[in-house]
Amino acid sequence: MRDIIKMAVVLTLIGAVSGLVLSVVYNVTKKPIEYQTIKFIKEPAVKKVLTGYDNDPVLDRKRITIGTDEKGNPLELTVFPAKKAGKTFAVALEGQGKGFHGLIGVMVGVGEDGKLLDIGVTSHSETPGVGSKVTETSFTDQFKSLKAQAPIKVDAVSGATYSSKGVMAAVNQAIGYANTFRKEIF
Amino acid sequence: MSLRYEFTKGLWETIPPFRLVLGLCPTLAVTTSGINGIGMGLATTFVLVFSNIFVSLFRKFIPSQVRIASFIVIIASFVVIVELVMQAYFFALFKVLGIFIPLIVVNCIILGRAEAFASKNGPIMSMADGLGIGLGFTISLFVLGSIREFLGSGTLLGLNVLWSSYEPFAFMLKPPGAFVALGILLALINLISQFQKARGGSK
Numbered sequence: 567m568r569d570i571i572k573m574a575v576v577l578t579l580i581g582a583v584s585g586l587v588l589s590v591v592y593n594v595t596k597k598p599i600e601y602q603t604i605k606f607i608k609e610p611a612v613k614k615v616l617t618g619y620d621n622d623p624v625l626d627r628k629r630i631t632i633g634t635d636e637k638g639n640p641l642e643l644t645v646f647p648a649k650k651a652g653k654t655f656a657v658a659l660e661g662q663g664k665g666f667h668g669l670i671g672v673m674v675g676v677g678e679d680g681k682l683l684d685i686g687v688t689s690h691s692e693t694p695g696v697g698s699k700v701t702e703t704s705f706t707d708q709f710k711s712l713k714a715q716a717p718i719k720v721d722a723v724s725g726a727t728y729s730s731k732g733v734m735a736a737v738n739q740a741i742g743y744a745n746t747f748r749k750e751i752f
Numbered sequence: 753m754s755l756r757y758e759f760t761k762g763l764w765e766t767i768p769p770f771r772l773v774l775g776l777c778p779t780l781a782v783t784t785s786g787i788n789g790i791g792m793g794l795a796t797t798f799v800l801v802f803s804n805i806f807v808s809l810f811r812k813f814i815p816s817q818v819r820i821a822s823f824i825v826i827i828a829s830f831v832v833i834v835e836l837v838m839q840a841y842f843f844a845l846f847k848v849l850g851i852f853i854p855l856i857v858v859n860c861i862i863l864g865r866a867e868a869f870a871s872k873n874g875p876i877m878s879m880a881d882g883l884g885i886g887l888g889f890t891i892s893l894f895v896l897g898s899i900r901e902f903l904g905s906g907t908l909l910g911l912n913v914l915w916s917s918y919e920p921f922a923f924m925l926k927p928p929g930a931f932v933a934l935g936i937l938l939a940l941i942n943l944i945s946q947f948q949k950a951r952g953g954s955k
Contacts, residue, residue: 577822
């Protein structure tokens with residue numbers, strides 16, 4: 567009987583101390599982990615669509631509430647402002663559109679003057695070699711310096727109409743957010 | 753049984769995974785480049801050193817019936833610490849090593865050292881043992897990773913070292929290549945040992 571009590575006490579103690587230590591480590595690393603995740607996944611796209619800034623858009627990121635989902639939870643959007651001498655002159659934000667296989671995520675750079683800077687596909691699962699051509703600059707460069715006014719239309723990649731339309735839908739969604747929440751963003 | 757011996761035995765005499773053929777899962781899986789080997793090796797070393805120290809400190813309080821469970825909780829805690837810290841400060845490495853970081857928990861080397869050494873020896877000895885075995889593991893992984901990286905992609909530590917028309921021997925980066933490289937290294941190490949034995953007859 568004594569043995570069983572001892573076993574239970576020792577195991578409980580070890581478990582409790584381990585839990586305590588881990589919760590401390592978790593809290594300390596929570597912020598850096600969030601930063602790193604965004605930096606590694608989104609930064610390449612942010613860097614592609616924004617140029618000439620002197621801040622860290624990932625560090626200065628802003629979250630804006632864009633509405634609520636079916637359950638009434640707030641939907642949030644992360645925007646990455648590009649600043650020069652402390653003044654925001656452009657933002658990058660992400661939109662999504664339905665492609666041939668699932669959603670296509672597109673990072674869109676919008677200038678304060680209401681023009682598109684550039685776009686970059688962040689996530690997609692389009693057919694390699696066919697639909698994936700929409701990630702190439704020959705397609706995405708068409709969006710450069712267009713007026714940021716939905717609906718935007720460009721020439722689709724031949725053989726990849728659905729994928730191209732998915733990218734356009736994503737860009738239009740991002741532009742919609744940028745125009746609707748202009749006040750919060752700039 | 754000296755401190756020096758406990759440390760150095762892990763570097764050659766019982767170097768994992770060649771002498772103690774333990775921990776083969778991460779050895780084969782992550783050694784596609786030298787730097788991955790170092791990252792995995794150091795993460796394992798950290799866990800090994802601290803789990804050895806703590807197992808050794810608590811060895812008198814832990815009833816033998818629940819020792820394995822206690823060791824696993826201690827090891828798992830340090831693995832989670834490594835995972836979180838790596839994710840926060842070395843994200844690129846974390847993405848490459850991925851699932852093999854949490855799998856350090858079930859790395860036989862760590863539980864093996866806890867059971868075979870730390871639960872019978874003092875904390876300082878256990879630390880030396882963990883450090884030695886861990887560094888040995890790191891060196892092995894680095895060597896294996898570098899060989900595979902050199903042949904498989906023509907680079908060393910990410911730098912191009914071969915002529916530009918070199919056709920990478922991509923087989924080396926695939927799982928079968930890992931077995932081949934490990935087998936050849938094992939054979940080499942056994943060969944050296946045989947020579948040593950024949951010459952000195954000391955062991």
